[in-house]
Amino acid sequence: MSSFWSNWIIILTSITIIGITWLLFANRKKDKDAGETTGHVYDGIEEYDNPLPAWWFFMFTITIVWGLGYLAAYPGMGNYTGFLGWTKEGQHDQEVAKAEAKYRAMRDRYLALPVEEIAKDAAVLKMGQRLFGNNCAQCHGADARGGYGFPNLTDNDWLWGGTPAAIKHTLINGRQAAMPAWGSVLGDQGIKEMTAHLLTLNKRTADPQLAAAGAQKFGMYCAACHMPDGTGNQMMGAPNLTDGIWLYGGSEGDIAQTLRAGRNGIMPAQAKLLSEDKIHILTAYVYSLSNKGG
Amino acid sequence: MSDEQRIDLNEIAPAEVAELDLYQKREKIYTRKIEGFFQRVRLYTGWPLLIGYFGLPWLEWGGRQAILFDLPARKFHILGMTFWPQDFSMLAFLLIIAAYSLFAVTVVAGRVWCGYTCPQTVWTSIFMYLEQRFEGSRNQRMKLDKAPMSLEKFVRKGMKHSSWLFVAFMTGMTFVGYFYPIRQLLPELATFSTGFWQAAWTVFFTLATYINAGWMREQVCKYMCPYARFQSVMFDKDTLIVSYDSKRGEPRGSRKHSADYKGLGLGECIDCQLCVQVCPTGIDIRDGLQYECIGCALCIDACNSVMAKMNYPKNLISYTSEHALEGGTFHWLRPRIIGYALMLSIMTGVFAYNIINRVPLEMTVMRDRGELYVETADGRIENVYTIHIVNMTDEQRRYVLNISGLEGARIIGNSEPIVAAGTDLTVPLRVNAAPSSIDVPSKTIHFSLTAEDNPDLTVTIESRFMKPL
Numbered sequence: 235m236s237s238f239w240s241n242w243i244i245i246l247t248s249i250t251i252i253g254i255t256w257l258l259f260a261n262r263k264k265d266k267d268a269g270e271t272t273g274h275v276y277d278g279i280e281e282y283d284n285p286l287p288a289w290w291f292f293m294f295t296i297t298i299v300w301g302l303g304y305l306a307a308y309p310g311m312g313n314y315t316g317f318l319g320w321t322k323e324g325q326h327d328q329e330v331a332k333a334e335a336k337y338r339a340m341r342d343r344y345l346a347l348p349v350e351e352i353a354k355d356a357a358v359l360k361m362g363q364r365l366f367g368n369n370c371a372q373c374h375g376a377d378a379r380g381g382y383g384f385p386n387l388t389d390n391d392w393l394w395g396g397t398p399a400a401i402k403h404t405l406i407n408g409r410q411a412a413m414p415a416w417g418s419v420l421g422d423q424g425i426k427e428m429t430a431h432l433l434t435l436n437k438r439t440a441d442p443q444l445a446a447a448g449a450q451k452f453g454m455y456c457a458a459c460h461m462p463d464g465t466g467n468q469m470m471g472a473p474n475l476t477d478g479i480w481l482y483g484g485s486e487g488d489i490a491q492t493l494r495a496g497r498n499g500i501m502p503a504q505a506k507l508l509s510e511d512k513i514h515i516l517t518a519y520v521y522s523l524s525n526k527g528g
Numbered sequence: 529m530s531d532e533q534r535i536d537l538n539e540i541a542p543a544e545v546a547e548l549d550l551y552q553k554r555e556k557i558y559t560r561k562i563e564g565f566f567q568r569v570r571l572y573t574g575w576p577l578l579i580g581y582f583g584l585p586w587l588e589w590g591g592r593q594a595i596l597f598d599l600p601a602r603k604f605h606i607l608g609m610t611f612w613p614q615d616f617s618m619l620a621f622l623l624i625i626a627a628y629s630l631f632a633v634t635v636v637a638g639r640v641w642c643g644y645t646c647p648q649t650v651w652t653s654i655f656m657y658l659e660q661r662f663e664g665s666r667n668q669r670m671k672l673d674k675a676p677m678s679l680e681k682f683v684r685k686g687m688k689h690s691s692w693l694f695v696a697f698m699t700g701m702t703f704v705g706y707f708y709p710i711r712q713l714l715p716e717l718a719t720f721s722t723g724f725w726q727a728a729w730t731v732f733f734t735l736a737t738y739i740n741a742g743w744m745r746e747q748v749c750k751y752m753c754p755y756a757r758f759q760s761v762m763f764d765k766d767t768l769i770v771s772y773d774s775k776r777g778e779p780r781g782s783r784k785h786s787a788d789y790k791g792l793g794l795g796e797c798i799d800c801q802l803c804v805q806v807c808p809t810g811i812d813i814r815d816g817l818q819y820e821c822i823g824c825a826l827c828i829d830a831c832n833s834v835m836a837k838m839n840y841p842k843n844l845i846s847y848t849s850e851h852a853l854e855g856g857t858f859h860w861l862r863p864r865i866i867g868y869a870l871m872l873s874i875m876t877g878v879f880a881y882n883i884i885n886r887v888p889l890e891m892t893v894m895r896d897r898g899e900l901y902v903e904t905a906d907g908r909i910e911n912v913y914t915i916h917i918v919n920m921t922d923e924q925r926r927y928v929l930n931i932s933g934l935e936g937a938r939i940i941g942n943s944e945p946i947v948a949a950g951t952d953l954t955v956p957l958r959v960n961a962a963p964s965s966i967d968v969p970s971k972t973i974h975f976s977l978t979a980e981d982n983p984d985l986t987v988t989i990e991s992r993f994m995k996p997l
Contacts, residue, residue, distance in 0.1 A: 363954060367914070372898040375912040377941050377956035381902035484905035 240312030247311060251301065258294055262286070341511035349398035349514070353522040362519025365512055369504070378523050383482060383499065390524035391479050393499075395468040402517045408503030411471040415496035416455065424451060429490045435464050435476045436484075471499075533764040535817065535850050554747060556673075559656060560666040560805040564829025570653070573644055582698065585705040590922065597707050603950060609883075610950060612920050614890065618882065625875050632868035634759050636860075637768045639823035642756065648748050649822060651699070651741035652808065655692055662688040666805060692742045693734070700733030746809040750820055760819060765850040766859045770823050772803075772814045772845045773853065780814070785838065796840050803827035803845060813845055887984070888920035889927075891977045893991045900994045908960055909995045910940070915955045917977065919947035926980040929955075933973040934993055937961035944980070959993060966995045 263285050274281040308316040315321075341361075344352050352358045367376060373384045380386040385393055393411065394404050420428060430440035431448025453462060459472035466474035473481065481499065482492050504513060587594035589607055596605045604611040611618070630641055642649060663669045663684050672681055705713050708726050716722035717730060740748055749756045763769070777797035783789050789796070797814070804812050806826040811818050813827045831845040852858045896912035904910060919925055929943045941957025959973075971993045979985035 363956075367954075367956075371896065371956075375899065375902070375956070375958070376894075376896050376914040377912055377958050379902075379910075379912070379940065379958055381899045381910075384899075478905075480905050483903075 235313055237313070240314075242312075244312045244314075247305070251298065255298055258291070258298075262291065338511065341515060344518075345511045345514050349402070349518045349521055350525075352515070353518040353525065355518075358515055358518050359522055362515050362522070365508075365516050366519055369508065369516070378520070385481055385499075386479070387520055388523040389479065391474065391477060392468060392524075393466075393471045393473055393481075396521070396524060398517055398521050400468070401520050402513065404501060405508075405513050405516060405520075406503065406505045409471055409499070409501040411497065411499040413492065413497040415494065417494035419455065420451065420493065424448075425490050425493050427451060428456075428493055429486055432464075432475055432489055433486065436478050533766075535763060535765055555810070557746065557808065557810040558666045558670050558805075559808055559826075560802065560830075561656075561660055562802075562806045562826055562830045562833070564832060566825035566829050570644055570824070574650055574653070577645060578650070582702050585702060585710040593709050593711070595706060596709065599707055608922075609886075610888065610920055610922060612890075612918070615886070618879070618886075621875075621879055621882075625872070625879060628868070628872055628875065630755075631759075631762055632865070632872055634762045635764070635767060635864055635868060638763065638770070639756075639759060639821070640768075642749065642822035643824035646822075648740060648753070649808075649824065651695075651737060652745050654695060655741040655745075656808075658691045658695070659688055662691065689742075692738055696734045696737035696741070697730070699737045700730045700735075703733045704730045746820070746822075749809060749822055756819065756822070763817075764862070764864070765854075766862055768847050768849060769817055770813060770821060770825055770828060770845065771817060771848050771850075771853060772797075773843075773848070774814070774816075775853075777814065777844050796835075796838075796844055798834065798838065800834055802830040802834055806830045817850075887987060889977065889979065889985045889987050890918035890920065891975065891987045891989050892916040893975050893989045895991060895994075901996060902958070903996070904960070907963065909963055909966060909993075910958045910960045911993050912956065912958045913975075913991065915945075915957065915975065915977075916952060917945060917947050917955065918952040919949065921985075922949050924948045925982075925985070927977050927985075928980055929957075930976050930978070931959060931973055932976065934959070934961050934971065935965040937965065937973075937993075961993065963995060966993060969997050970994050 263283075265285070270283045272281045272283045305311050306316065307318045308320055310316070344355075344358055366374075366378065370378070374380050374387055375384070378387040379389075385391075390396060392400070394400055394409050416428075417425065427444045427448035428451060429448070430444035431446075431452055433440040434442075434445040434449075452460075452464070456464075459470050460466050460475055461472075464475040466472045473479075478484065480488065482488055482497055504516075508516070584595050585593060589605070592605060594605070594607055598605065602613050604615075633640060659669070663672055672684065675681055701713065701717060702710070704710075704726055707729075713722060713726060713730075717727070722730075744752075774795075776795060778795045779793065780797035780799040781789075781792075781794045782799055783792060783794060803814070804810075804827075806829075807813070808824060808826065809820040809822060811820045813821065825847070828843075828845050828847070832842045835842050835844055849858050892915070894914045894916070896914070899912070902910040902912070915929065917927065919927075924946065926944055926946045929939060929945070931937055931939065938960050939957055940960055942955050943957065945953055945955050947953045972990060973993045974988050974990055976986060976988040
């Protein structure tokens with residue numbers, strides 16, 4: 235607030251308080267001389283000019299004194315912050331700290347237990363569902379079944395491993411997958427052959443000649459990450475190419491596009507966003523999605 | 529209201545008003561005990577209400593307190609029904625009906641609420657009864673108050689205040705018992721182990737009862753109660769009022785039992801002041817209709833007992849109306865009453881319909897907005913929804929979720945959720961449909977949730993299903 239507006243408020247408030255105090259005391263009368271009227275007459279009814287009731291007068295006085303004390307203690311007089319040093323940010327932080335202290339203790343109890351065990355606890359799963367809804371559902375969907383480019387977390391098909399330790403690692407550090415673009419290496423014909431080979435791996439119909447050529451190139455370019463049999467490698471986040479589950483679409487065109495241009499899936503690291511105890515509970519929730527009943 | 533129905537203003541005893549000091553302290557009213565027909569009516573209407581008030585919290589219903597307003601859990605149990613904060617509009621409706629009934633009764637019968645059933649009157653009567661027991665009759669009490677402190681006075685006063693405090697405590701404790709299980713509250717209070725708020729509210733209501741019924745009494749009706757002040761607008765000339773028949777009574781005056789009062793030029797009022805002495809608000813009913821009169825009919829009983837002793841006809845003071853006093857006839861059926869009755873029956877009917885047809889089940893459907901739709905590998909379209917279910921019944925139930933408006937669509941996820949009694953559940957799921965069934969980019973669909981064991985427990989919620997443009 236600029237000093238003009240600060241002074242404006244201080245002056246207006248002061249004048250008002252002094253004004254009402256003067257009004258209250260200057261008009262005070264104590265004598266109850268009956269019969270004196272204010273001179274107002276309506277339909278023959280006159281108004282007595284009687285003293286204010288004592289209780290009402292003292293209530294008003296107390297209100298003024300209270301108001302002065304309040305303005306001294308709390309922010310109110312322009313830029314003056316009050317001697318209590320109260321701020322709304324401070325109160326917010328206090329409330330957050332209070333809630334944190336309350337729930338932290340409860341979550342810390344779970345932190346001491348293994349993921350497999352708390353994944354059976356309904357209370358943990360309820361908390362986990364809320365954490366998931368706030369932090370993960372934007373990409374993976376509220377039901378965690380994912381979508382185009384975002385893996386389904388309920389099908390027990392894991393890119394980076396489905397053990398509690400692997401899930402936790404994914405949550406804490408994030409993951410960055412790197413499927414290189416093979417368009418310039420394979421050429422248009424190579425892409426066609428490789429696509430045919432991948433369709434065959436999934437027992438879908440494809441030209442056997444093209445597929446055979448693709449199989450040879452697979453050993454050369456792809457097997458390092460996806461393994462010679464195409465079942466993938468969770469150490470590198472290389473997906474299993476034989477299970478009919480496609481993160482970026484399983485149509486012939488989609489597969490060819492993935493081969494040509496590559497894919498770079500990113501799971502952001504949550505370590506700085508979520509506390510350890512919350513990540514532990516989220517781990518249990520995600521683990522439970524593929525391990526119903528433990 | 530026509531002018532004919534308006535009750536004219538009578539200025540009473542103008543000489544007295546001039547002398548009235550607006551700053552005077554309250555003069556303590558010593559009421560005389562009286563028995564009679566209307567006091568028996570009060571007794572017979574008062575007891576069931578008192579027994580109800582003190583007894584209801586102790587009733588059990590299916591393993592819990594039958595009537596319990598559980599504020600921390602935000603659940604309000606009334607017999608077999610459990611209300612949630614979502615049902616609060618019903619409470620507002622109920623209060624409007626109650627207020628309307630009060631107005632209707634006032635138009636017909638004047639201030640019967642004030643005189644017979646208002647807690648202020650009922651508890652004041654209880655306290656007056658205790659006062660009578662420990663300090664004696666009206667004259668004995670006046671003497672006792674004037675007497676210097678003595679052992680007897682101390683003991684009598686002490687007994688009175690102890691008994692008042694006991695009744696006040698039971699009242700306060702019972703009141704809190706509607707909000708906190710009373711079977712826990714009483715032993716906890718007895719062992720000083722109850723929580724701060726239970727203790728604080730018990731003390732508050734104990735003191736409020738003690739002060740209101742012991743010390744404030746008629747001042748609550750005269751200066752604090754808004755209803756006492758505005759109900760005069762509901763009065764008309766046919767409203768039942770407690771009134772003195774001045775044509776019959778005046779001129780008042782004392783006389784011998786055997787005297788020929790008509791020969792002496794006197795009316796039937798013997799000016800014994802009994803009607804003034806019994807009045808809990810300290811007014812003289814012979815001055816006419818006054819706003820202080822709470823319609824308790826104590827003066828009718830007092831006067832009738834005197835009339836009986838004098839062998840005069842009864843009802844010099846009686847329930848009557850301004851019309852009847854003027855010698856006219858008394859009309860029960862008047863447009864205002866018909867209007868009130870009609871409105872009341874409509875409102876009660878609507879309320880009853882709502883209560884009977886209330887579905888103790890709630891569902892909210894939230895569409896995922898992160899991704900508007902998902903295209904699956906086999907070319908179908910999926911939308912993700914979060915379903916929030918509130919089971920407001922006292923039993924665990926399995927519900928069946930269905931969708932309509934989307935041909936051949938299926939739900940992937942838990943479409944038969946089990947929700948525990950009185951809890952809520954969040955179920956994320958997705959709906960999978962063939963693109964051919966979605967004719968517009970954003971199609972209206974309906975989710976309906978039905979309890980497996982009870983088809984009456986059904987709610988239907990509208991939502992949308994989206995496909996690529």
